[in-house]
Amino acid sequence: MLAEEYEQMEAENGTGQSANAKIIYDCLDENSPFYEKTKEAYFEEADAIELPTDEILLQEMRGKNYPFGGNGANNFLGPLNSAGKKINRYYSKLKPYYVKESDSDNTLIFESRFESGNLRRVLNIGDNQYNLILKYDHGTTTYTQWYYFKVSNTRKDVRYKFNIINLIKPDSSYNQGQKPLFYSVKEASKPGGVGWYRDGENICYYQNSMKRKGGGAYHTLSFEVTFKNDDDEVYLAHCYPYTYSDCCELLQKLCTNETKDKIRKTVLTKTLAGNDCEMVIITNFLSRPEEIALRRAVILTSRVHPGESNASYLMHGTLEYLVSDDEGARYLRDNFVFKVIPMLNPDGVIVGNYRCSLSGLDLNR
Numbered sequence: 373m374l375a376e377e378y379e380q381m382e383a384e385n386g387t388g389q390s391a392n393a394k395i396i397y398d399c400l401d402e403n404s405p406f407y408e409k410t411k412e413a414y415f416e417e418a419d420a421i422e423l424p425t426d427e428i429l430l431q432e433m434r435g436k437n438y439p440f441g442g443n444g445a446n447n448f449l450g451p452l453n454s455a456g457k458k459i460n461r462y463y464s465k466l467k468p469y470y471v472k473e474s475d476s477d478n479t480l481i482f483e484s485r486f487e488s489g490n491l492r493r494v495l496n497i498g499d500n501q502y503n504l505i506l507k508y509d510h511g512t513t514t515y516t517q518w519y520y521f522k523v524s525n526t527r528k529d530v531r532y533k534f535n536i537i538n539l540i541k542p543d544s545s546y547n548q549g550q551k552p553l554f555y556s557v558k559e560a561s562k563p564g565g566v567g568w569y570r571d572g573e574n575i576c577y578y579q580n581s582m583k584r585k586g587g588g589a590y591h592t593l594s595f596e597v598t599f600k601n602d603d604d605e606v607y608l609a610h611c612y613p614y615t616y617s618d619c620c621e622l623l624q625k626l627c628t629n630e631t632k633d634k635i636r637k638t639v640l641t642k643t644l645a646g647n648d649c650e651m652v653i654i655t656n657f658l659s660r661p662e663e664i665a666l667r668r669a670v671i672l673t674s675r676v677h678p679g680e681s682n683a684s685y686l687m688h689g690t691l692e693y694l695v696s697d698d699e700g701a702r703y704l705r706d707n708f709v710f711k712v713i714p715m716l717n718p719d720g721v722i723v724g725n726y727r728c729s730l731s732g733l734d735l736n737r
């Protein structure tokens with residue numbers, strides 16, 4: 373479907389680039405054609421993660437929709453491997469979709485199959501230019517905007533051009549000077565190295581000729597960048613990523629035996645995919661229960677929309693402050709009960725959605 377959309381755009385633009393365009397990344401449906409040439413398997417069967425054989429457990433799984441399963445339960449159960457065991461589509465090691473033709477092949481190698489990653493497909497349209505297509509929010513054909521992926525096999529001092537061609541927002545602060553975010557593994561590993569930084573030139577965001585189903589048009593984010601290192605791994609993102617794992621790690625750090633008099637963690641509910649949606653309660657627990665009962669409650673939530681990762685940084689700082697020894701924080705704990713749900717939509721964050729949960733719904737609409 374996405375390829376057809378792209379072809380339609382090409383036809384309308386009359387750029388004649390289709391003939392040279394080559395799909396060099398697809399994270400979902402397609403097996404890599406680049407392995408057929410080399411007679412290598414795209415996936416190593418030995419790396420496939422086997423499902424439990426317990427029939428009851430399998431029955432339970434059949435009743436659920438799993439995020440990476442495509443058609444749901446059937447895909448999750450997957451084919452049989454040579455040992456006759458059921459395997460799913462999860463692999464302990466992932467091979468890149470694209471295989472370099474030679475050492476001098478400087479095609480960028482893309483990857484988005486990691487937590488919160490989002491990049492559906494990449495077309496190399498020649499001259500170090502790439503057209504990128506994002507994954508819709510799981511179960512929808514409407515939402516795109518969050519992107520998060522890695523490129524490797526970079527060349528220093530080469531100018532690359534990226535066009536993300538199926539964005540939905542009608543306007544963007546990219547047109548008011550905002551720059552895309554980058555994270556270079558090589559730069560970060562240097563002493564005093566930087567983490568995420570903003571970079572890119574000739575950045576623009578504009579409506580393109582692709583029509584969206586149900587009305588409206590897609591938009592393109594286009595930018596150029598020169599990488600600082602050869603053979604680097606560079607991540608690109610819509611906003612500073614903050615994953616479900618980051619959130620769990622923070623809560624584990626904050627909620628310990630030593631801090632149990634000011635913060636306690638509980639599971640508010642289980643998500644569709646079976647993840648914990650966690651809630652923390654912050655107050656001065658040393659007070660008498662009847663005192664605590666009289667305190668006013670303050671409810672804070674964030675990340676109902678997975679693409680707004682900036683909210684998680686606010687929440688991170690808020691939680692650290694509320695459990696701190698600061699005089700103001702003590703006052704707040706003595707006088708209020710905070711009920712905080714730092715990540716309301718863990719599944720959406722995990723699969724790299726922009727707005728929805730696994731139900732395909734925008735949860736605060």
Ligand SMILES: [Zn+2]
Binds near residue numbers: 677
């Ligand atoms: Zn929002």
